[in-house]
Amino acid sequence: MKKLLILGGGTAGTIMANKLSQHLNLDQWTITLVDSDPVHYYQPGFLFIPFGIYGRNDIVKPKRDFIPSQVELILSEIQFIEPERNRVKLANNQVLQYDELIIATGSHLAPEETEGLVGDGWNKTIFEFYTSKGACNLQKFLKHWAGGRLVLNVVEMPIKCPVAPLEFLFLADWWFTEQGIRDKVELTFVTPLPGAFTKPKASQILADFLSKKNIQLVPEFNIEKVDADKSRIVSYDGKHVDYDVLVTVPTNMGSEVIGRSGMGDELNFIPTDKHTLQSRKYENVFVIGDASDLPSSKAGSVAHFQADILTENFLRHIEGLPMVEKFDGHANCFIESGFGKGLLIDFNYDIEPLPGKFPLPGIGPFSLLQETQMNHWGKMMFRWVYWNLLLKGAALPIETQMTMAGKQR
Template identity: 55%
Template sequence: MKNLVILGAGTAGTMMANHLRPKLKKADWNITIVDQFKTHYYQPGFLFLPFDIYTEEQVKKVGKKFIPKGVNYVQKKIDQIFPEEKRVKLEDRDLDYDILIIATGSKIAPEEIEGMKGKNWHKNVFDFYTYEGALALRNKLREWEGGKLVVHLTEMPIKCPVAPLEFTFLADSYFDKKGMRDKVDITYVTPLSGAFTKERSSAKLGYLLKEKRVKLETDFAIEKVDNERNKIIDYGEKEIDYDLLVTIPTNMGDDLIARSGMGDDLNFVPTDPNTLQSKEYENVFVIGDATNVPASKAGSVAHFEAETLTDNILLYIQNKPLKKEFDGHANCFIETGKNKALLIDFNYKQEPVEGTFPFAKIGPMKLLQESVFNHWGKLAFRWIYWNMLLKGIPIPFVGRNMSLKGKNLN
């Protein structure tokens, strides 16, 4: 009996358990998935919590219910990986493995910036990348009477790179609906040279910021948060005032990766971008936010990665060459407020372009164009996530690799 161990029962780890259990004979392979947390969160829903669009119950469920029968579920803290010994040390025992899948995700690290996690953390300095942060911000926004709102991005990479902009657009819509938009001054602050992470998107969609009266501050490399004067300060000593700061802190891989000596400076695991095999250990594979591949850290990416990784693990077991096929495919809806959204589709090499999706001529969705249809697609994704994505069920008509059909590549 051989052992396959999955570390992390979030989006990527749960999908891999569902993909692999039917394909590996129980008589030959014992599959174990380990996660210290009982609750599974629908992380894209954190964006909607502050605006009372989603409730607490809609973004969390008991994680164990999504683990397939025949997979050992271990709810324990993971202490360290010993890759040379093919062993994982838990808080109370060790697990030996023949194949290891690292799906430990990423987390915010506000402590990386001086003053960010200071005395005003979750008082007038907030994140929305955690359940606790999103709830605290929701409670603040319910009673906030206006002032200077600064939405700030610390550095890349982050989970869902478009989420900070989505928050900004939803804030505009939220305050407008409350009849207090004129009382709120919104500024979007980024270390990048444009609002969007993709140059083509910034050029095409820059009108959204002007339309929503959002000020843009680019090339802002934050040094510290001044909690006494309510300012963020960059390394060039530029200062931006705020009454309410919504920040996306540095994102890092799990501390476990650092303890195990397997990560880069941000604790992401060096991973082959096309095969998803560890660059250092051939029997270790990495998926989702835990990797250092230059793809978006998003649920759709983990979904596409899972399909390639499943094939490659089966090939590895058979001592066959791995598929070098994953192309960084990502597609995501971008909420623009007032019940509209954009849809983008891209990969490692191809930036988002206009066109139709998923079918070349009939769409029905339009790329890089606002529509109510895209907004409903974004909201429908929550059902798809709980009922299809986590269970490893393919999404109809959407392939693991990006299709160029229906796209204007000029």
């Protein structure tokens, strides 16, 4: 029997376990998946928690429910990976040998990378919303907040879901309006990027949204430290922004296991071929989702598109055939814009987000780079799609590789 080992049971690892248990000959292969956390989080839902739209129960389910019965699930921390010896050592010293390895260990917040961020102010005046706990703490705080200066700061790129900070601010604008205190709240977006977003056309449109909603934009701010005594964030070149409440998007890093195993770059992301998803160093190691160093978005939609490509390539690889499928960097993101509306962007490595209709050219029902109610409903319905179709590896009516049909230059 040959052994396939999957490390990580988040979006990417779970989809791969489902797809490969359907496509591999299980008389010849065993599949094992290792993850330390028994809970699967619907991560796009974190954004809605601070505003009371979702609670914790809306975004969690047991991981086991989404791992097929043919796949052995081991709940354990990993000590390290030994790619030279084709084995992985778990926390209880158990050693797992593998023939093929898929790494889907994701990314996580590393607030300790920024001086002064995790101090007395943490969870009192400084919050994050990229974990269920952090989002719930922020919800409790905002519920009773009387207003003041709310500063959202992105520490450094890359981050998981790069549109989430904007969505947070759009929703905050709506939520404070609903609470009747919008006139008492100053919203500021402080980012290391030169504009609201990285891609020029989307950046311009999103910057217009910020200004329309009276949200200040402070670009090219590279944070050095938080001065909690003075309630201000300070940049490397000596600029500062004062806050009453700081919502931070801290440095995102790959798993510490990757660092301990000497397999990562300076952020513990694994050097990976951007088209085939094979490790650049080890022929029998593949990397999917946030764990790789690919210049694509760290997002669930990306993991989903990658899973289609990796499944095909993996099946060819084990037959000794060349890997012909190419991941193009395709990402597809709903952007919640508040007041029951949303935008949608669809892009890849080479083509920036453009206006148009999606997924049916000229018809929709979704509109690209335009604010519609339909886009908002798409985003809200997506939770059902995620739990019931996407994680199980079912086909969705969206092309794996980005298409220009329906887009306008």
